[in-house]
Amino acid sequence: MTGTDNGDWRLFRGDGAVRRVGFPEAPPWRTFTDEEPGRPSAPRPYLISPRHSDVVNAALHLRRPLLVTGHPGTGKSSLAQAVAHELDLGRVLRWPVNSRSALQDALYRYDAIGRLREANLRPDREGTEPDIGSFVRLGPLGTALVAADRPRVLLVDELDKGDVDLPNDLLTVFEEGEFEIPELARLPEEQARVEVLTDDPGGTVELHRGRVRCREFPVVVITSNGERDFPPAFLRRCVRLDLPDPDEAQLRDIVAAHLGEDALARADGLIQAFLNRRAPGELATDQLLNAVFLRMGGVDLDAEGLLDAVLHRLGGAV
Incomplete structure (x- = not known):
């Protein structure tokens, strides 16, 4: 992913001004191609014991x-x-x-x-x-x-x-x-x-x-x-x-498989935050991948409410 600094990662500013921006590279799991209809694309890495x-x-x-x-x-x-x-x-x-x-x-x-x-x-x-x-x-x-x-x-x-x-x-x-x-x-x-x-x-x-x-x-x-x-x-x-919820070691393997070994250096704190927030069925692994991907792009996940928005609970009231 092409990095940005914390000042310019915001594509949308909510100020009403029209601007043409260059969109950053999408996460691997949100990339769509013009492949032949019906032809299977290469799947995301799948780790199983x-x-x-x-x-x-x-x-x-x-x-x-x-x-x-x-x-x-x-x-x-x-x-x-x-x-x-x-x-x-x-x-x-x-x-x-x-x-x-x-x-x-x-x-x-x-x-x-x-x-x-x-x-x-x-x-x-x-x-x-x-x-x-x-x-x-x-x-x-x-x-x-x-x-x-x-x-x-x-x-x-x-x-x-x-x-x-x-x-x-x-x-x-x-x-x-x-x-x-x-x-x-x-x-x-x-x-x-x-x-x-x-x-x-x-x-x-x-x-x-x-x-x-x-x-x-x-x-x-x-x-x-x-x-x-x-x-x-x-x-x-x-x-x-x-299929059980992945433990810390498995989460690290998943991050490395999807985002590369270099992502692990940026993921440690997020993995721990994910584990601390996770109750059975209330967080999904791809939410962690989303958070790591954003951090690798220079996004300030410490901004007010942003990490909560990415690692939001899946069950209960919104």
């Missing part, structure tokens, strides 16, 4: 979903990207779960209204009616279950934020590794093979009778913040990995 990586390997060998629990900022979601990168499994398929998430949305979506609208417009246009496959798109889970010689990586992020029945809804799909799209299964025999869209940018796949069945079970990484217990039947089908 042999004990925990062995659990990941157990899930890979057993072809079972990996249920990753831990406080925010312990690297749960990043684990999926690290596995995809190291095993050269391509772009991670992501399903961010919320209270409105339903299993069918993750499997596929059929735009019946769009197809009807297109059919109504066709009399005024030349050409044939578009195929039904143009209105069917596989979701992230559906795309992960497409038959392929190598598995895809699917991240089911924050499953505990979903409906209480969602884990049970996943059981059949996880056990059978397949599902059917009824809108395609009902088509006449001459339309048995239909090309549909996938969750990959520009991706398509041909389905027969609307059936999607994996050849290799996907690498499924399910994250949870521990906000809710899951049914025993669901837990039985998962391999569980609990």
Whole structure:
């Protein structure tokens, strides 16, 4: 990072004056590139103990979903990207779960209204009616279950934020590794093979009778913040990995991996401040990285309220 002195690091001054400023270098984890759509970028460094990586390997060998629990900022979601990168499994398929998430949305979506609208417009246009496959798109889970010689990586992020029945809804799909799209299964025999869209940018796949069945079970990484217990039947089908909050030595390793060894000289006081402020689940590791990055750029973190703004609590009232 290009350093600045404490007097000129403030890009915004709140004085109403218009000025054209040069933006400083962004943190490595907030840098965006013009890479080819769908092509995985090099992930942030991911540090994991042999004990925990062995659990990941157990899930890979057993072809079972990996249920990753831990406080925010312990690297749960990043684990999926690290596995995809190291095993050269391509772009991670992501399903961010919320209270409105339903299993069918993750499997596929059929735009019946769009197809009807297109059919109504066709009399005024030349050409044939578009195929039904143009209105069917596989979701992230559906795309992960497409038959392929190598598995895809699917991240089911924050499953505990979903409906209480969602884990049970996943059981059949996880056990059978397949599902059917009824809108395609009902088509006449001459339309048995239909090309549909996938969750990959520009991706398509041909389905027969609307059936999607994996050849290799996907690498499924399910994250949870521990906000809710899951049914025993669901837990039985998962391999569980609990990621602890990093200790001081691990925090130093993380800072060095992301910002270089030179950052450690500027990080000691911040690491101690982070540890002193941290209660379980109330600070995330990337907040420490943010603070170190700012200090390396010459930002005065002793300015009133600035360190509190960067190392703010994640839980409780704001």
